[in-house]
Structures are given as structure tokens and as C-alpha cells.
Amino acid sequence: MQSKHLRWYGVATLFAIVAISYVDRINIAVLITDAAFLNHVGLAANDRVSQGLLATAFMLGYGVSAFVLTPFCSALFGVRRSLIYGLILWGVVTWASPMFNSYGLLLASRVLLGVSEGPLFSLASSYIKAHFQSHENGKPNALVNMGTGIGLAVGYPLVGYLLAQFQWDTSFHVLGIMNIALGIPLVLAFVRMPLGKEDAARPSSLREAMARVGAIVKGALQTRHLFLITLLTSAALAYLWGSSNWLPTYLHEARGFSLREMGWLASLPQYATVLAVLVSGVVIDKIEREHVPFIFMGASVGVALSVLMAINAHDPYAAACCLVAANFFWGLQSPAIPSTIQYCSRPEHTASAFGVTNGAGSLVAGFMPALMGGVISAVSHGSSASGTATASAASASGFFAGFALLIGTQVIVFGCGFVLWLRERTRVASSAAHSQVL
Numbered sequence: 001m002q003s004k005h006l007r008w009y010g011v012a013t014l015f016a017i018v019a020i021s022y023v024d025r026i027n028i029a030v031l032i033t034d035a036a037f038l039n040h041v042g043l044a045a046n047d048r049v050s051q052g053l054l055a056t057a058f059m060l061g062y063g064v065s066a067f068v069l070t071p072f073c074s075a076l077f078g079v080r081r082s083l084i085y086g087l088i089l090w091g092v093v094t095w096a097s098p099m100f101n102s103y104g105l106l107l108a109s110r111v112l113l114g115v116s117e118g119p120l121f122s123l124a125s126s127y128i129k130a131h132f133q134s135h136e137n138g139k140p141n142a143l144v145n146m147g148t149g150i151g152l153a154v155g156y157p158l159v160g161y162l163l164a165q166f167q168w169d170t171s172f173h174v175l176g177i178m179n180i181a182l183g184i185p186l187v188l189a190f191v192r193m194p195l196g197k198e199d200a201a202r203p204s205s206l207r208e209a210m211a212r213v214g215a216i217v218k219g220a221l222q223t224r225h226l227f228l229i230t231l232l233t234s235a236a237l238a239y240l241w242g243s244s245n246w247l248p249t250y251l252h253e254a255r256g257f258s259l260r261e262m263g264w265l266a267s268l269p270q271y272a273t274v275l276a277v278l279v280s281g282v283v284i285d286k287i288e289r290e291h292v293p294f295i296f297m298g299a300s301v302g303v304a305l306s307v308l309m310a311i312n313a314h315d316p317y318a319a320a321c322c323l324v325a326a327n328f329f330w331g332l333q334s335p336a337i338p339s340t341i342q343y344c345s346r347p348e349h350t351a352s353a354f355g356v357t358n359g360a361g362s363l364v365a366g367f368m369p370a371l372m373g374g375v376i377s378a379v380s381h382g383s384s385a386s387g388t389a390t391a392s393a394a395s396a397s398g399f400f401a402g403f404a405l406l407i408g409t410q411v412i413v414f415g416c417g418f419v420l421w422l423r424e425r426t427r428v429a430s431s432a433a434h435s436q437v438l
Helices: 002-031 035-041 048-099 103-117 120-131 138-165 169-190 197-201 206-220 226-254 259-286 293-312 316-333 336-344 347-365 368-386 391-437
Strands: none
Touching (some): 002 048, 002 103, 002 138, 048 169, 120 347, 138 226, 206 347, 259 293, 259 336, 293 336, 293 391
């Protein structure tokens, strides 16, 4: 009983680490509203493409790491040591970031940060799988995944406060200390794998480790509707990373909120996401698995309409409320993705299918912040050049156009959900007919 009680301390530790990692990820999203930071790295305030590439660089490193490096980490080092090494690496990178006084060096540091954080969710899954049986892993998985929304919700006002009260480099130093001083002691104290699990999982040679990487891809390819699910995941993650990375700047520059207002307003959509994840989890367990695609279809319509209303709203607070609603609808989609993967994959290939889908989806979605930045910049410059708008109005029109791309991601989610429903309905009907013949 004691071990069953203590295993939850490990889950709580993983929740805290996930939350900290998401504060790291959106730190830059807040800092690009600060002129001193932009001057330090040689970025122009209106260079939205380069600003968006900072988020894209992180996601590229993250996606490659999640897809390629994760099996090496878990196989060669084990869960506990991999978490410690990751915390040390991203803590040092975060702390040292203010020393990078050029855009190229900062871009490289974001790639390295993404690489160091990439294996985190897979390592958390390995811990949960080792300590919880299949019929009891819903709650620990939900708690760990809630770290995503909590990290974003806490991160925006925290970084906004640090930026308003201190120099811009303070946020990097505070987050770097948090990673090492908070994360590592928690891992050492509470993240412990069952006796023999770590050693049994490790390969005896580098060749065997390479073979395991190939087995991950091979097993995932046997998943039903793999390409369709990966496309849906890419579109869903594109909304998450596009909106979360440009939301602070949008609220500050397009809607005129102060830094302090921007911090807590940007956190509200994340709390809505956390609530929606819990609601969606309950709904998924109450409906037939072949009906889960309806969640994608309904939620994508909700996200698209909410973003459309946010763009067209004249009152800034009304626009902020619409974005809160958009994130709530997006949160409904989030648990449905792993649920669909689990439903469509063989039991022995579920983990590998999730790793490949999430890694590929992250790589594709990583380009969304840069793409939005390009549209924001192009439309802003076009409006300014035409002489039909003031500088602030031109900037606002650029952000409205950039956020309109988020609607496009939901069109893809809706289409994928619709095709999934059609294919599953056909498969279930075919299976029923075959059973009647037998």
C-alpha cells in the first residue's frame, strides 16, 4: 500500500515538471512585446516572421527529439536519469539565454531547449505505465496532461509580472533556477521506477537501441488511419502553438492591453482548456468509441466560430472572451486525440503510434508561429503602404489576418473528423455484417 501511495508523488512531480516546461516555452512569446529584449537580439518590432521563427525553432527541436531521441533516452539512461539530465540541460540553456546577444544564437538556443524537453511526455508515460495498470491509468495521465494548461495559465502572468517589475533577462534567470532548484529535487525524491524496470528496459548495445527506434516506426505504421490521425493532430497542435505564441502580442498590440492586463488575460484561455479537458474525458468515457470523431467535428466548429467572433469584435474584452471560448472548444479535442490513437492501434503499438503521431504533428505544427508571423507582417506592411490606416490600425489588421489562419486549422480538423467517422461507420457495419454471415 505504501508503494501505491508514493507513486502518486511521482505523478505530481511530473505534473509540476510539465507545468514548468510550458512556462519556458512561452517565455519568448511575452518577451517579444518588450523593446529592450528585441534590441538585445537585433530584432525589429515589426519583424513578425523572425519573431515567429523563435517558436518554430523550439518546436522543430521538440518534434525531432520526441520522434528520434526519446527511445534512446528511455533505453540508455532510464526515466529517472533522463528527467534529471533534461532538467539540467534546459535549466542551463534558459539561464544562459540572455548571454546570446544575436538572433542566430538565440534561435539555436531555442532548438536546443526543444531537444531537451522533447522526451518529457514519453518519459512520463513510461513512469505511469510502470506504476499503474491499464484500468487505472486515466487519472495519472489526466493529471500530467493538465500541467500543459496550468503551465501556460501561470506562465503568462508570471513572465508579464517579471517583465513589468524587472529587466527582461530576469525571467530567463528565474525560470532557469526553477528548472534546476525545483525540478531536480522533486525527481530525486519521488520519481522511482519499480525494481528491475529500468535495467530490464535498457538495450545491451547501441545496435539494439537503433533496432528499437526502427521498431517504433514499424509498429506505428500498422495503426489504422495513421495518416489521417497525424494530419488531425498536426492541425490541432498548429492551433495551440499559433495561438499561444502570438496571444500576448495580439492582446498587447492589437487590443491595447497593458503588460499586466495582458498577463492575466492570456492565462484565462488556458484555464478554459484545463476545464474542457476534464469535460471531454468524461464525455469520451460515456459514448461509443466510433462516435469520438463527433467531438472533433463539433469542437472544431466551436473554435472556428469563436476565433471569427474575436477577430470581428470591436470591444477588446469581448474579443478576449471569444478567445477564452475558442480555447475551451480546443480543450475538448485534446483528450480525443490519444483516445482515437488507442482505439485505432494495436495494444502493443499504442505507445509507438502516439510517439510518431505526436512527433510528426509537432514538427508540422512548429511552422505555424512563423507562418502567422509572415501573414501578420505582410498585411501590416500592406495596410501601411496603402496609406489607408494608421500604424496601430495596420498592426491590428495584420494580427486579425494572422489569427484567421487558426480558422483554417479547424477546417482541417473538421474534415479529418468527418472522414474518420465515415470510415469507422463503414468498418463497424462491415464487421457486423460479417458476424451475421458467420
